Amino acid sequence: MFEKILIANRGEIALRVIRAAREMGIKTVAVHSTADVDAMHVRMADESVCIGPPPGTESYLSIPAIIAACEITGAQAVHPGYGFLSENATFVQALEDHEITFIGPSAAHIRIMGDKITAKDTMKKLGVPCVPGSDGGVPDLETARKVCEGIGYPVIIKATAGGGGKGMKLAQTADDLEMAFKTARSEGKVNFGNDEVYIEKYLGKPRHIEVQVFGDGKGTAVHLGERDCSLQRRHQKVFEEAPGPVITPELRDQIGKVCADAVAGIDYIGAGTIEFLYEDGEFFFIEMNTRLQVEHPVTEAIFGVDLVREQIRVAEGLPMSFTQDELELHGHAIEIRINAEKLPNFSPCPGKITQYHAPGGLGVRVDSALYDGYSIPPYYDSLIGKLIVHGRDRPEALARLNRALGELIVDGIDTTVPLFSALLEETAIHTGDYDIHWLERWLDDNMG
Structure with a gap:
């Protein structure tokens, strides 16, 4: 078993990995730029190493710096989170060359799925429907x-x-x-x-449906249902939910089996997401993300599993802790992405947090690295937190989301929280009657 892992990331996803590792009794190493010396992931890890100046290209994207941090601290494995080096085959190969385990898929699978043409050709051969x-x-x-x-x-x-x-x-x-x-x-x-x-x-009114898959690298794989990520702005997801409001149990089983069989067929290891456009009962493959998704918590909520824990387990060579037959879907979950941005133009809004209070209560989870007095640096992605709610059904989840938004306090900067409060007043959100173009049209009409 790993005794120590390094997290090659920052912010809420670094905290997410630290928490899973701590529950497994594994020590953690945080890496950080000089701009993140006071970041929460640095405070929570067992050890920390500064790997460079603020620009990501000189710190979080520096492969030599991260490998050096592993060697200095004795970390046996690296979890990449999402973004940065999470889908960089050169990084994975470099770790292997230094006998450090990458907690994720092989370099070969990252290369295949990183090129959209090769990925589409591969998926066609594996029986996955394509556009x-x-x-x-x-x-x-x-x-x-x-x-x-x-x-x-x-x-x-x-x-x-x-x-x-x-x-x-x-x-x-x-x-x-x-x-x-x-x-x-x-x-x-x-x-x-x-x-x-x-x-x-080009499909006229498609939904964005993605299927969570997980493989052990030895020819066994499962699916954990789908997520609907149709509410997007400029192709960036802002509101994700599971299960999809328009996907029937029969469709879920059908497309899930296709996806699980596909990744099993290539001996895929770890978490992956196969993304589709869905229209009129048909699925069309668009890409596969060979990493943990930002929206993975909604899947964890409805299936009661810890995907990061599973990533670490299979990277150690252990079997998955569940089989397909043991995975049962319970209730409905929704995640909203909270960004440090000023509406209506969504311009970045870094700055100092003067007051922060996270909502709580039954079925409410907040993944964030914020704290009172924290200064959000201007060098990185504007995502500052994710609010996840879980209910017995979709109406209860939406009601819980509305209540949680009312409790959330983030003072000192502008955020996208008002957007979600406004969206919850729209009939289409409650009926689930929207496609990937709906939010752009709504923004033009209401915030243009």
């Missing part, structure tokens, strides 16, 4: 025109190495194609160093 589109990358505009004529407009052009909404452009008609194609390639080159793009059929 109609190009067979691989599209090298030029003439080829793009032929692809679009074959699948029909509208289409979406996506950078192969894209993510976070960058390198994605919509072409409603043939007249839009040239500009969309060139812009997607340009954004891919600027943001990811790769201008290769591919084309997919």
